[in-house]
Amino acid sequence: MTNTLHRYGLAQSFRDDYIIFAIPSKGKNDEGCIPKLKQFLRICIKHNPSNIGNGNRGMLVPEKNLGPAAHWKRDCTPDWEAVIEGINKPGTVAAVFTSEESASACFKEVVEADFGISVNISTSVENAKRVGENCGIKRHSVEYALALRDPHDHLPNSQILGLSTMCGHGMVSFNMAKKMLDMVREGRRTPEQAVATLVRLCPCGIYNPERATRLLEEARKEQR
Amino acid sequence: MIINQKKCVACGNCVPVCPMGAIYVDTFTKRAQIYDDACVECGTCFRGMSTENLNPVLVRTIRRIAKWLQFRFEPEPDVCPTSAFEMNDLEMPRLIRQIFSDPVVEHTSTGIKGRGTEEVKTNDVSLRVDTGEVGYTIEFGRPGVGVRFSEIQEMTRTLARNGVTFEKNNPITHLMTDVTTGDLRSDILNEKILSAIVEIKTQINEVENVLKTVNDVNQNIDTVIAIGISTRCNGEGEDTSLAPLLDELGHTYNRAKTNMGLGRITNKIEVSGSK
Numbered sequence: 001m002t003n004t005l006h007r008y009g010l011a012q013s014f015r016d017d018y019i020i021f022a023i024p025s026k027g028k029n030d031e032g033c034i035p036k037l038k039q040f041l042r043i044c045i046k047h048n049p050s051n052i053g054n055g056n057r058g059m060l061v062p063e064k065n066l067g068p069a070a071h072w073k074r075d076c077t078p079d080w081e082a083v084i085e086g087i088n089k090p091g092t093v094a095a096v097f098t099s100e101e102s103a104s105a106c107f108k109e110v111v112e113a114d115f116g117i118s119v120n121i122s123t124s125v126e127n128a129k130r131v132g133e134n135c136g137i138k139r140h141s142v143e144y145a146l147a148l149r150d151p152h153d154h155l156p157n158s159q160i161l162g163l164s165t166m167c168g169h170g171m172v173s174f175n176m177a178k179k180m181l182d183m184v185r186e187g188r189r190t191p192e193q194a195v196a197t198l199v200r201l202c203p204c205g206i207y208n209p210e211r212a213t214r215l216l217e218e219a220r221k222e223q224r
Numbered sequence: 225m226i227i228n229q230k231k232c233v234a235c236g237n238c239v240p241v242c243p244m245g246a247i248y249v250d251t252f253t254k255r256a257q258i259y260d261d262a263c264v265e266c267g268t269c270f271r272g273m274s275t276e277n278l279n280p281v282l283v284r285t286i287r288r289i290a291k292w293l294q295f296r297f298e299p300e301p302d303v304c305p306t307s308a309f310e311m312n313d314l315e316m317p318r319l320i321r322q323i324f325s326d327p328v329v330e331h332t333s334t335g336i337k338g339r340g341t342e343e344v345k346t347n348d349v350s351l352r353v354d355t356g357e358v359g360y361t362i363e364f365g366r367p368g369v370g371v372r373f374s375e376i377q378e379m380t381r382t383l384a385r386n387g388v389t390f391e392k393n394n395p396i397t398h399l400m401t402d403v404t405t406g407d408l409r410s411d412i413l414n415e416k417i418l419s420a421i422v423e424i425k426t427q428i429n430e431v432e433n434v435l436k437t438v439n440d441v442n443q444n445i446d447t448v449i450a451i452g453i454s455t456r457c458n459g460e461g462e463d464t465s466l467a468p469l470l471d472e473l474g475h476t477y478n479r480a481k482t483n484m485g486l487g488r489i490t491n492k493i494e495v496s497g498s499k
Contacts (some may be wrong), residue, residue: 003327004481006270006363006450011478025346029490056328062302063274068274071300084261092345111486118346118487125467128482138461140485141347143359143454144470144477149439150448154369170366170418171268175240179301182330188298197302201272203328 003168004094004122004206011124012098017211018103018131020044021094022115025187029116030090036115037093038084043113044095045080047106051096052080053205054087060199076196083126083205098210100127104134111135156213159219163212167202176201184216225263225270225370229255231308233283237301238309239270243418244370256308259434264370264418265322267329270309320373324395337444340421341393344454348487352391352425353454354383358466359425361452362438364445366419373399374413375445376420380406382441383424388434391423427464428455432473452481 004019018129022040024030041052051059063070082110087093097103103121110119121128125144132139155161156174163177164170180194189197195212227238227247232255238249246262247269249255283305290297292373299305314322322329324339343361344353353359362379365371376396384390384406390397401407426434435451442449455466470477 001314005361005452005479007479008367009478015480021345023342023387024343025342025349025487027491028346028349031491032414062272064307066274066276066303068276068278068305068467070274071298073279074300092349107484115486116488116490118348119484120345120481121484122479122481124478125480125482128480128484129461132461132482132484137484139457139461139482140461141344141353141454141456141483142463142466143270143344143361143452143481143483144467145479146451146453146470147476148367148448148450149442151443152448154448165367168366170243170267170368171272171327173240173243173245173268174368175245176301179240183229183301196387197300198304200274201268203271 003204005143006148006165006168008158008165011126013162014127016098016125016214017123018097019094019206020097020103020107020119021092021122022108022117022119023092024090024117026090033090033117036089036117037087039113040110040115041084041093041095043109044106047102049095049099050098050208050210051199051205052083052094054083054093055091055204057083057086057101058202058205060196062200073112074078074196094204094206096206096208099206100130104131107131108135109176111137134198136188159215162215163198166207166208166212169204171201171203172198172207181216181219184220225258225265225267226310227256227258228310229253230306231280231306232256233280233287233306235287235299235305237299237340238273239302241269241273241302243268243368252475261416264325264416265314265318266325266418267311267322271309271328272302273309274300274303275307275308276303276305280306292318317415320412321413321417324420339395339419341391343423344483345481347456347483348485348488349489353456354463355456356428357425357455358428358431359454360423360434362422362424363450363452364420365417366450367448369448370416370418371420371447372414372416373408375447376422377406377408377413378445379438379441380422382409382437383422384434386437388424388426391425394421394423396422398419428469431466431469435473435475
């Protein structure tokens with residue numbers, strides 16, 4: 001899946017967006033990989049990630065059977081352990097970091113753990129290269145995201161795209177991103193409250209809450 | 225997907241949640257409805273929204289009073305107050321919508337999970353894209369637009385005429401009736417999905433032609449396309465072939481997925497060709 005590749009923004013916009021993910025290869029190194037994937041995420045949570053995910057859930061999930069009081073007090077406490085314990089079959093697990101320092105520190109420990117599973121970093125080309133260099137690791141392969149092709153003018157403005165494309169499966173709709181943007185601009189929600197709503201819609205746990213908060217703060221001051 | 229009309233209170237919270245804009249509030253019935261042809265069965269409304277189990281009659285009464293008083297209640301925007309969404313059993317060809325659009329559903333028809341394959345994310349163990357080769361992920365419909373299989377077929381047919389190699393384990397390749405022509409199954413051509421990925425591989429000297437072909441076909445199909453293009457780095461961890469070529473051709477690439485080369489084969493019996 002190209003779940004994290006096509007996030008919208010200039011390279012500079014990914015200064016607080018580093019996704020490190022581990023992925024076993026079917027038939028090559030997937031035997032006995034579940035404890036390794038769990039250990040990978042345990043290493044990640046030591047380095048203060050912004051979010052983690054196991055492909056089926058992230059740190060915040062939709063809550064079922066809420067009581068009416070939820071409208072005044074939603075629980076936004078990250079549940080790292082539920083993500084880790086939720087790994088029950090081989091698949092991609094990921095952690096989102098917001099600085100080169102934390103991403104490098106985490107990656108260094110992952111290298112030392114030597115799981116034998118493929119590890120990728122999704123961010124700007126230069127960011128990933130620097131994280132590798134910080135840990136003495138040379139890149140094996142690279143997949144570049146070319147600019148979106150939209151000859152029929154379907155896409156909304158860059159602010160909405162920035163928020164929406166952080167869920168690579170498209171579960172954060174343009175309309176929802178715009179609604180949150182408008183609610184923040186109108187003072188009806190704080191950026192943090194709006195972001196918690198968006199994070200819950202991304203089932204893989206790769207949405208970056210801190211980058212989304214920054215984008216909302218920037219958008220609040222700049223109309224398009 | 226179904227909205228239980230006995231439960232729906234027409235609060236409208238679900239309308240912006242839908243990635244395809246397929247939900248609307250019918251002002252005559254005063255209930256939310258789903259435009260079936262636009263719905264791609266991604267499950268965002270059912271799975272992504274939090275829910276309450278309030279009494280629909282009570283909620284409607286309160287809403288009527290609040291409306292009369294012109295009060296504006298600020299509910300949580302991702303909550304369905306009466307748990308009105310229900311998933312129905314789907315059969316082919318409509319099932320294909322859910323398989324391609326819902327990220328937590330496995331590809332039961334193709335036996336593969338996800339819209340694509342491991343691509344170059346496991347290239348350090350699979351060597352799918354070797355030195356001098358280029359892998360492409362041509363993604364249709366995302367973000368937020370969707371695509372019909374008939375539109376994907378326009379691309380696969382054109383690419384097939386250009387002699388590209390389709391990735392054999394890709395879900396779209398599995399739906400081809402003939403990989404030499406790029407023809408897809410006829411029963412699914414009118415089905416709409418949130419997104420799909422066609423994966424191909426060529427030699428590096430074909431990059432310009434492939435990218436031009438994709439752009440040309442995109443002019444005739446009513447969707448967006450996102451291209452990922454990959455290669456293997458040299459022993460120093462540098463890409464001295466593809467990135468310079470993309471620069472020369474005038475393509476911008478602000479983001480990348482970088483395989484850091486930590487993987488190795490550890491299974492006792494390796495399954496060859498697995499991805």
